Amino acid sequence: MSGRTDAKGAFQERCERCGRDTPHSVSIELKTESKKRENAAYSREPYRVATCRLCGDTTSLRMNNA
Numbered sequence: 001m002s003g004r005t006d007a008k009g010a011f012q013e014r015c016e017r018c019g020r021d022t023p024h025s026v027s028i029e030l031k032t033e034s035k036k037r038e039n040a041a042y043s044r045e046p047y048r049v050a051t052c053r054l055c056g057d058t059t060s061l062r063m064n065n066a
């Protein structure tokens, strides 16, 4: 069992491309959903974006599961 906190500020998460747990940089982004044109103010959803530090692949997770 090796330490999981070797990389500063990194989250160990599963990367589908790497096929294993890798260090990720995590940020929060607001994305606009273009399909609801009339409610643009309500269509901006916060997404948690994790970027794999090994392959650069990004995973977006919608935080609002309403």
Ligand SMILES: [Zn+2]
Residues within 6 Å of the ligand: 015, 016, 017, 018, 019, 022, 052, 053, 054, 055, 056, 057
């Ligand atoms: Zn990866």
